[in-house]
Amino acid sequence: MNRRNFIQKTSVLGAAALLPISAFTVAKKSKYKMGLQLFTIRDAMAANPLATLKAVKAMGYEDFEAYGFDSEKGTFYGYKSAEFKTILDDLGLSVSSGHYGFSPYLDKSEDELKRFVDLCIEGAHALNSPYITWPWIAPEQRTMDNFKLMARLLNIIGEQVTASGLGFAYHNHGFEFEDHNGENGYDIILNETDSDLVKLQMDMYWVMHSANTTPKELVAKHPGRYVMWHIKDMDKVTRDYSELGNGSINYVDVLPDPEKSGLEYYYIEQGGNFASSSMESVATSAAYFKKHLQTFL
Template sequence: MITRRNFIINTSLAATAVLASPSFAFTMKKKEIGLQLYTLREELPKDVKVVLEKVAKAGFTTVETYGYSIKDQFWGLTPKELKKILDDNGLKAVSGHYNLGSYLYDGNTTELIAAIEAAKVLKSEFLTVPWVDEPFRKNIDDYKKIAFRINEAAKLCKEAGLKLAYHNHDFEFQKHDGVTGYEILLKETDKDLVYFELDLYWVIYSGNDPLRLFAENPGRFKMWHVKDADKTNQKLNTEVGSGTIDFKPFFKEAKQSGMVHFFVEQENNYASNSIESIKTSCDFIAKNLI
């Protein structure tokens, strides 16, 4: 009988197992654990260097940025300055949440172009749309307009060597004449240009099943937000592994999802403090999910 230890040592057997089992292939390749830096939004602007050092020490190897603006850039740092701090700590900003200004609503590309330039300096893979303001998502036509703008932005991203992704909350799953906004976005965007960052917490909070989305739209969910729900109040977050969401079934279907990056996110309800919380989540994922 081959023990686990001998199995790992025997590289030829390991290679065979990778080819035979998609879920095991994912585990072998997936060594990175990412953090959405919005989790640390209270601490980060005060001292980016110190906070990113703590992120690396907590076990993370990738991050997703947020908060870029033409005026303040990244908390007062240029993309080049931020890139150096990331490099010094062995971190890669593989994705970023960028507020595109009014682009999604009126087509003004000023902030979109600035975001693309910033993402290029950081050597990111994805530029991610994080949010749609409430007045611009009231009906089917609104979502079709958003989908059109996203398609156009994705073309600009591709020309710059980037991929464009869309991050959901729960409002996209509200129905408009029997169809959800998310269904419109999936249908109306170019599957070869536009990808999705699935926030698992918000999908479940809205009453939907990520596994069903994976099955119906294989390969489109290139990134996830891994965010747990508090056991006593589902509106609040908690450390991954401490709440109500069982993430194991999702990670087993990572290949079907198309997932290449995932990010821990916790917006509130930290057990002790945010740094301790992200370490707790990172440790749980490393031991139980990948």
């Protein structure tokens, strides 16, 4: 093994060694597995998925949300879906949701969309993932007409995914809350989708960053629909992403009641703005979460 390959294969493990063993222990058994959105550590997953999964498992992460499914190849992180599931099983890990690339299908036919959804269902079934999640639309797509179109497509996808025995959800960012002459995209999604077919994944950072409401207020208005959460902190100065505990969101006050929410899974996430590296950031967030927040879940 040359020096470059050795560094790639071992550097992702370094973050786990930065914290004492006591930081990775939990006194109380949680009802939920501690989850991580793998997009947070996309650089490490690209370099060496297996070593990365071993490292984050050592930090206490047990469950993941995937991203980057290649629908034509049927692969996650370069592995065939069945091969990736074997890796997860060997490590005692799970993937309970995935973010799939639905955005281009706003501009394609329903037949093309349904074919893509079938491929996503195959991938999710291969990983034994309970949820398929629509995560994002491109900036040029963020019009009120497209939000209305998307709501209709969400219902179509939700029906198809539900018929396959899986759940379907929509993940918010901040753009859904932007005002368009007294309307916003999130209200359209909430009001024009079938709550039995289209569940919601609440990104609490974006709610606190962009919405004129709070996670608790959203749950109170739509109890049982927020089946997944994304938990990440907000930089005190720039309002960019931050490690849990380093930012301005007081999650002790912000977290809704998980039963009222309908919570099934949560994922710690940090899209960027790492203090040092993505792996060190997820280690910091894991330690903070277990010390201060896991008791609520």
